[in-house]
Amino acid sequence: MKKTVLTMFLMVFWVSSMAQNIKVSGHVSDQENNDAVIGANIVIKGSNKGTITDASGNFSLSVTDGATLVISSVGYNTTEVIAHASILTIKLSSTNNSLNEVVVVGYGSQKKANLTGSVSQFKADDLIKRQVGTTSNLLQGIAPGVSVWQGSGKPGADAPTINIRGTGSIFSGTGPLILIDGVVSSMDNVDANAIESVTILKDAASTAIYGSRAANGVVLVKTKRGGKDGIKVSYNAFVTQQVATNIPEKVSAVEHMELSNVAQRNQTGNPNAYVFPQALIDKYKNSKPDNLEIFDNDWVKLLLTNSGIMQNHNLTIDAGSEKASLFTSVSYLNQQGLIPNNSFNRFDLRLNPDIKINDKLRITSNLFFNQTTRIEPAGSSPEFIIRQAIGLPATGPAKFGDGMYGDAGQSNRRNPLGQAESSGTYRVSTPTFLGKATLIFNPVKNLDIEASYAREQWFPNGKRFQKNYDVYSPNIANKTYDFIAKYPGTNSLSETYSTNVRSTILAQATYSYKRGDHEAKILGGFQTEELTASSIGASRTDFVNENLPYISLGGANRDNSGSASEVALAGFYGRLNYVYKDKYLLEVNGRYDGSSRFSQALNQQWGFFPSASAGWVFTNESFFANAVPVIKFGKIRASYGVLGNQAVNDNYPFASTYTSGTDYYFNNTINQGFALTDAANAGTTWEKSTQMDIGLDLVLAKRLSITADYYSRQISDILLKKPIPSYVGLGPALVNLGKMENRGWEFSATYRNKIGKLKYDVTAVLADVKNQVLELPGVPYLDEGLLRSAVGNPLRSYFGYKAIGFYQSKEDITSSPPTFFTPNPGDIKYADINGDGKVNADDRTFIGNSFPRYEYSININLAYGIFDLNIFGQGVGSKENYISGTGAYPFYAADFIPSLLAIHKDYWTPENPNASFPRLMPTIGINSTNSSFWVKNSAYFRLKNVNLGAKLPEKLAKKLGMNSARVYVSGQNLFTITQFWKGFDPEINNNSAEFYPLMTTYTVGLNLKF
Template sequence: MSYIGFITQQVKARNGVITNITMKENAQNLEELVVVGYGSQKKENLTGSVSSVSSKELESRPITSVKAGIQGLVPGLQVTNSQGRPGEDNTSMIVRGVGTLNNASPYILIDGVESGTMSAIDPNDVESISVLKDAASAAIYGSKAANGVILITTKRGKSGKPTVNYNGTVGWQAATGYVKRMHAADAAEYLNKALLASGKSARFLPEDIEKFRDGSDPYGHPDTDWQDLAYQGNGFMHQHSASVNGGNDNASYMLSAGYLNQNGIMKHSNREQFNLRSNVDVKLSNKFSVHTSLAYINNKYEDPTNSYVGGGSDQIIRQVNLFAPWVPYKNEDGTYGTLGDGNPIAWIDLDQTIKRRHQNFTGILSIDYQILKQLKFTAKGAYISQWESTDDFMKDIQYNPSKYHGPNSLNSRRYSWNRPSLDLLLNYNQSFGKHNLKGLAGYHLEKFNYDELRAYRNSFPNNELTDMNAGTSSSQTNSGYTRELAMMSYFGRMNYDYAGRYLFEANFRADASSRFAPGNHWGYYPSFSAGWRISEENFMESSRSWLQNLKLRASWGELGNQDALSDYYPWLATYNVGINYPFGGQLESGVAQTSQKLSTISWEKTTTWGIGLDVMLFNYIDFTIDYYNRKTTGIIMSVPVPGSYGLSAYKDNVGAMRNSGIEISLGFHKRWGDWGIHATGNFAYNKNKVLNLGGVTEQIDSYLINRVGEPYLSFYGYVCDGMFRTQEEADAYTKEYGNPFGTSKTFKAGDLRYKDVDGDGKLTSKDRTTIGTSQPKFTYGFNLAPSWKNLDISMLLQGALGVYRYFNGEVYGDFTGDTMHPCTAWFDAFDAETNPNGKFPRIAETSKTASYPNTVSSYWVKRTNYLRLKNIQVGYTLPKQWLSHFGISNLRVFYSGENLFKVDNLPINIDPESPSGRGSHYPQVSTHSFGINLTF
């Protein structure tokens, strides 16, 4: 016996005996619909590369953003969560590698409308997420899809009596790790070592070091733990989401509300979010239906800031990392201990924060009209607006009479934007015997309006009067501007299949943008894909009991990108007015050109081709493998010009880059009586290469380089070839290659040894080369979810391989004085007498050694491969007979942990996803939560 959506069963019938058959639902039904651009398709009919995430994979996790929730779940989607500041985790997303030297973020749509960010939605409102990774699936979005497309679909009402759902979690957060730093006594001893190595006198006497160690003089010889003082936030958070949905054959609705309160691990660092959503569908007649979506989200953020550059907690964290432990937090008279830059804990204590408020509104009205049985017309209008305010008030903090203070100041920013859009669609669907044809024709129109205003004043009467009017008018500055963009598109898609066996799809889109000059407004983006379901061939009939799907896919297409340009009018040269020129002995007012622009500048173009294989075995094992090759040409970048040119470098379509790789996913989904298991794994490999930089072979930016033939944003420095273990080795090396890099520094035992890469017999800056890439070569994720009766357990592991980070001397700490705090890794520094096999270079003053971390080399550029326990969850669903008397249809209680465990090879306790640089970022956090899922 068989039925669509259920597993085929064979039961022996007996004469005269009634046989009851309980159908078993097929959890891996190939008829499952997958959301694609401007519609949906059966999973079995997909010919492009599309990965999906369901709401079940996000439910019950205490995630504060959708981006964090999908990390490790989609092959080829690289998600990096670099810090843990509430609401501002700096999560980046890259689909199939970085494809441009400019903005490489994917195109994000919520319910078919451009969002630009995933922060505009509560994770509890998500029904499904589709990631369109190749041109075949993404070309319907044309010039906005070069970096991939992410489609988020929200939950909608279902026919039936009203159902009320509540999800709530309560938990706390803690840092995944801090760089461990020396206590005052140890730091003093190591500073003495550095000074003595330079032939100088020790700064601290033995009795000073003993007082640091025994704490007998807490003000004169303190042992200040700046990290402990800074990270005293309780990290408490609670999140609540309630929804009601229901309806009948003519109307359905889903209403939801959410609230999030998240305190950071640093005091006065917090986020508060409130959100509302309403999705309503009404069938006015057999041919006419209306769909509406309204969403509002309001976020308030606070973050501690400092007293001299503002901008948030990054500078506070930098000072916390730098201040020596013998600098007192407070003096005996209650005043703050301080150096020239102030006291970072004073900034926190006095509730000096930067306040940001963010609001987002989305309104969508969609009308469907069934013209014919095979033909449907859809009109969708949308309006999205965003408003944000930022107020950064820096207080006048009087540390003590001998230190500079003030003036206080306020820096304010207000911006808003809106994007009205219109989509008109015609969908055609017709079958002729075994021939199935679907067609789509569409028109898209949108406009983007942006407005920004900035204002500044200082010298406020006190720290409590924070209105802009209270500052002195003589100090005021202001600026502002408005921008407009418009875009118009025509697009179409055709799908054909014969008996569900031979599949073909073609897409085409034409985009026109106001960003480019007349004559270059339009860009054209085609794609083609085909599939062969071998499992549906007659010669495969004998294998269908164990092989449900065997499909080959191939695709080719072109995509575009205009978001590489921050300039709204990149083809128009700019001029300054009021410039004086001498004519006839007098100054005459005129204009002067300030920039050169090319009217020929146009879209970046990405050409992608790929092949794939989909397999399903025994109705519970699925396997997918894809190979892709993606080349981007016409990358917009600055073209170098000679100094005599008189103007700065101009932009042109001159760069090129290639990404190629393999993606693999495997799933196992089966139940045995009371037992069940759901297991998935994914693996992705990406090879990135810069092909063209507009006539130059390399572009260097500090310790990063883009070089033709090398991966994007590689690290650039010297190649370390070990360490001198004796002075004889160092002297012999110096005799052959000279002093390091032409300086007066000398090599000594315990210093790093460098390779003469260019072979000229000298160590110079020309010996620098690429020494690792900031982009991972491999990403992977594993999800294991066994269940038994009402008990469920799930565990998500994710990680990356072939990725590097560079952390400079501020992370490791140096030996310069009061603005130093060495990390404990220096305990394993080389010492000819006490530690001749030490792994770290010798202890020395920064100015006296070429082995310090700020000399970028392969020793300090660290491989940051990692494996992380991203989530673990244990839940129990109470038996229904316990609940029915209370009108409760489902109640599940659970524990959930995020970022609980990691494995890496870093010599310091810093999170491997941390950004490169000086380490002044908000630490990544782990979360423990308890919660309930309740349904009435």
């Protein structure tokens, strides 16, 4: 009996020991892209016991050893695993990849299927197919509603203007808030190879949590972090040849002389008048240029002699385990400009370490160092030097030998070649340091507490030393060159040093809840930011030795300057997400923000900015499940919210400003004085943006994804300087007065499929926004010369006379209404808009919209075997653009004696009544009046990028010690279709020919992984 009892006891003990509980931890991720799957259900099969994954895709659960775990998540195929190890790595295959994307949002992340706001996200692979010197240019054309305009190709200064859903202010900041790993920074500080994803938040639902910083949208850049699978190394490099996309064609020396004579005869009325005698013209025709007496200089060709080579090298190291990981990125970019003495280089080092202290505590860090150096000629900006080369006549002496510059036919003797090559150097260097540490604590299940501190410091310093260069004149008799002067005659040195420090403190908590059909997430936090800036500058002239450019060695003429400022922000923020049955979605956001830019005395510093949004996944309804089988996913969403804008150009609009220099005589002594300059307004407060969005997301047949939005942005309390009587003696104060509106729509569609071994996807984007000024109380209009803002019209519309052709004859002039000038046949004729029988300033009207309409892009990806091809095109359906100055007017005199362009040869004569340009005159005169004649539609389509790559066969790559290797060739800005003026880029606004051309690039590159 004792043996039987003992045997039964041992069996029970053995069974119980075999069925003992173990603690299982795991990570659930997407099988295709390794993204964490948030909120996945992990349930013990045959029971209702389970848990969900956290924001990082991790979970832990006590189970019986050998139990079966069922893992499921919306949009993924359900899978089962046996719980036999303490750590599980689980990959879920997607039923629809796009819906399961984890999208970075404000202070967190969400599944794309559950989003109720207007959000666009792009992975690294979507960005690195285009090789650019400035990372922010990669945003052009990738998302609907995001306008990206590159106005210059100058190395280190080619960052674009970015507007999300139109412009958000008149004189305050209009650019989006850009955050790099949660810290305010410039996107151009990040090498594209270090980016994991870029998320663009466009409506109030997605941006309200950032409050007063988010009125113009938000761009979230997430950099890569270390993995858990050992060490991975990648090397990415490219070499690019840059050439000018557009440069206007010039006339030859002979054409310049002949057309100068035509202009002189038109002005004087004397058919025998001339500037250049016919004998000289004949000599030019019958002789070759000798660089002594006869010149035919192509100034642009002589100037654009720099290599234009750009190269980029990037090395990344991804190392880690379950306990610790590190992502390291080292990059170097060198970009040579088109003109001599013009370049940009950037070095950056990024370290992203992560440490897991235990199951409840993690520390993540971001360490970043960046050094940029931009070099330009000291004598003039590259843009002006190029404009002078475009405008100078071919008859001007250019260069006779090494360092022997001609006077370019100019009375001031300024020579663009001398300015570029020998006027000295302007160097701007900016070292940037950033450190951020984040502590993430998980005290109980589904609760994450996070605290972080970030500090960024950057120190721009500039040194401009303008040297003299020698100018020579031909001595025809002796066939030599005589020294005539030094230009500019006085050398000078200026230096500036700036210090900027931004500190950010953040504390927040996130709690996730899921039970049955209910799923919720609550987030709350507090953030402060402080920015201090100071600068000091000094300058001096008359240096005896130009080889010793030090301030202390200059002459008696000296100057200095300095400035300092502080700005502080603080905010409390929160968000509630609720999902019921994966069908009904609700989100509420809010932020209570304070800004030091507004008066504390009148309680203007704080403002509350809320938003609410909702979504309905109608395809999850039982009545719809089989009704339209082609629609695999469908969601309707709507949002409404109010945002603020505190990006005022003045850090202290509530305080009066003073200026020094008003010295006064008192007590037999001259004393330094100060005087009030601008009035103050303690009532100044936030500009406000009230936004509404309605959107639709569809997935058809698992291959076609469609997103469409309609939105309205009404911007009120716009800060303007309201005029005050002149007898007050002060400049006007900022007052919250104006109101305007942006209304628009967006559409994007992506189709993915394959034909045999050929995989392809096509993405099309189309968007439009219409701007209108609604109110300007007490201000009839805002006049900015060519541009005017008035109620009922788009902001900054072109304003001037309406051109109705040319005066064709004396009879035409006599029969036309009298005008504000004395016309001649061939002059531009203007309309009598108000019908009062005369043409004067009262007939000026709005003649064009400076905002683009119908922006679009198309992106095509093809992959076949080892080959891949990307084709990206971008354009604008309608946009009015204006040309002026050297770019528009023949013989336009602006700081130099001018010539004319090849397009100007189509000028008015009685035999050419429908010409492109008015009659030739030695100076453009009255025909340069702002008018619709100079407005032209600059709609365009541009083949923005083509990238063709090939991978080494996997076996060959392994033999060479690599996991993979890819080589590619690519081209950027390959061609443009437009009806805009020939030689002028339609992307550059209000073109006066003082521009640095955008670049057409040809690239060879490679990507290696080890």
